Amino acid sequence: MSTPLGPAGHSPQRSLGGETLARTFRKISEKFWTAPLLPSTSATFKTGPARPERRKPLGTTQLLTDDEIRRALKRIAHEICERHHGTDGLVLVGIHTRGGPLAEALAEAIAGIEDDKVSVGYLDIGLYRDDLSKRPGTRLSRTMLPVDLSDRTVILVDDVLYTGRTIRAALDALSDLGRPAAVELAVLVDRGHRQLPIKADYVGKNVPTSLEERVHVKLTEIDGEQGVWISRP
Amino acid sequence: MDQPAMKHLLSIADLDRGELEDLLHLAGEFAEVLERPIPKVPTLRGKTVATVFFEASTRTRLSFERAAKALSADVMTFAPGTSSVIKGESLKDTALTIRATGADLLVVRHEAVGAAARVASWLDCPVINGGDGAHQHPTQALLDSLTIRQRFGKLDGLRIGIVGDVRNSRVARSDIDAFTLLGANVTLIAPPTLLPRDLEGFPVSISHSLDEVIADLDIVYLLRIQMERGSGPGLPSLPEYVSRYGIDRGRLERMSPDAVVMHPGPINRGVEIAAYVADDPRALILDQVRNGVAVRMAVLFRLLGAS
Incomplete structure (x- = not known):
């Protein structure tokens, strides 16, 4: 019942003979405006041949299970101890929200290897963001550092490394809070698409993603379950 | 993230309990920022806050300026005595001029009730009421609520006497609005001549005897006994007021041991509050001032952080 829009549906050539141009135009435009456009045709639009075929929805896929997260953290713990020949002068600083529990878990994993509890701090970077205007109603959490950062090696811990802007903000925040000897970065998932020259020192899992995909990290302490998922809208 | 962004802060009555508690929570976080070795964050870099005070102020103006600077905003200070107000420039033209010179937010104090709200209606930027006549002083109520919350954990069920x-x-x-919104029971304690003529609708109880x-x-x-705002005619005499409503050592000792004394400042030592009481650890007057900075950072952050 509904014809697709376009030149084929109008065939204006025939009427050009006896009619004035204005009349032809009116006819065409009448046909154009009365051609069904609104909801009833939207289905035609979507399935019409001109439209590129949509990628099948991927739904949600699990990237890491609870066990895999634990193993990844254990491996990162080993890498940290190996690189630093132990735990002397290390501080783990989790970036709110999910970096906090991850830093705690990492400290526990390190304690299992080195018999030494590394101090854990929390950093809220809300006040250092460069995109506050896009985040009305931003909530803040408490920044808590257990020790003076001066001359220590700070290992920032976050769940997902994406554009790098969070880490940029965290570095700014850290430099206002003290002068660490060095800053390193540990993340559970690196999904790529950096907008700044930032690179993680320890990565749980590298996940190549597209921009439209979303990575969801859930941690027992915050979400009641644990795992990493990827979804495509 | 779900609630619509606040546009102005003109009166506590404009806030619901959620918004009020959000501001207090934020203020608590900013109090932590103020304790850092470098008590400054870059959040409002590039924004300009103008303090437009047609009435005298020490605490409110200084703490707004400190709050703005701690958030890395720039500050412009308007003082009527050295301005074109002397030449007769109107409030509206003054406000428009200050906005046109690049202010992103105005803090307005004026002797006329509703002045800040009028300014807000003329401008396309956020306005904070820094006190309008005998009407509202919302940031004072916020800092009072924060001070009480730090001391008692909550306001629910607390018995607060405003004397x-x-x-x-x-x-x-503003305090009555904020305290009752947060669940406290408020009693107004004053001679009838110093109570509002019409108390209907005030969610408070009344006492004439402290x-x-x-x-x-x-x-x-x-x-504060505000001689400049007309406390005088309501008083038989200052000494009589002091004897019935002032807090001295004797009354301090009759208070319950956990109870505290608050005062918005500036205090009249020897009038509302004896010098001895003002210096007692149960007087939270300087905590109130300290919290004033954190609370005003929270308000500036909410109004400018998302614009």
Whole structure:
């Protein structure tokens, strides 16, 4: 019942003979405006041949299970101890929200290897963001550092490394809070698409993603379950 | 993230309990920022805050300026005595001029009720009411609520007595709104001449005798006797007021041991509050001032952080 829009549906050539141009135009435009456009045709639009075929929805896929997260953290713990020949002068600083529990878990994993509890701090970077205007109603959490950062090696811990802007903000925040000897970065998932020259020192899992995909990290302490998922809208 | 962004802060009555608690939570976080070795964050870099005070102020103006600077905003200070107001420039033209010179937010204090709201209606930027006549002083109520929350954990169920010249006090009006919104029971304690003429709709109880209720209060909130705003005609004499409504050592001792004394400042030592009491650890007057900075950072952050 509904014809697709376009030149084929109008065939204006025939009427050009006896009619004035204005009349032809009116006819065409009448046909154009009365051609069904609104909801009833939207289905035609979507399935019409001109439209590129949509990628099948991927739904949600699990990237890491609870066990895999634990193993990844254990491996990162080993890498940290190996690189630093132990735990002397290390501080783990989790970036709110999910970096906090991850830093705690990492400290526990390190304690299992080195018999030494590394101090854990929390950093809220809300006040250092460069995109506050896009985040009305931003909530803040408490920044808590257990020790003076001066001359220590700070290992920032976050769940997902994406554009790098969070880490940029965290570095700014850290430099206002003290002068660490060095800053390193540990993340559970690196999904790529950096907008700044930032690179993680320890990565749980590298996940190549597209921009439209979303990575969801859930941690027992915050979400009641644990795992990493990827979804495509 | 779900609630619509606040546009102005003109009156506590514009806030619901959620928004009020959000501001107090934020203020608590900013109090932590103020304790850092470098008590400054870059959040409002590039924004300009103008303090436009047509009335005298020490605390409010200084803490707004400190709050703006701690958030890395720039500050412009307007003082009527050295401005074109002397030449007769109107409030509207003054406000438009300040906005046109590049202010992103105006903090307005004026002797006329509703002045800040009028300014807000003329401008396309956020306006904070820094006190309008005897009407409202919302940031004072926020810092008072924060001070009480730090001390008692919550306001729910607390018994707060507001003592003194309620009639001429914008602090009292904002405090009544905020304290009752947060669940406290408020009693106004004053001679009838210093109470508002029409108390209908005020969610408060009334007492004319401080001595009758003082032992039952968790917080004794003293208002300043404001000679410049017309406290005088409501008073038989200052010494009589002091003897019936001033807090001295004797009354301090009759308060419950956990109870505290608050005052919005500036204090009249020897009038509302004896010098001895003002220096007692149970007087939270300087905590109130300290919290003023954190609370004003929270308000600036909410109004400018998302614009």
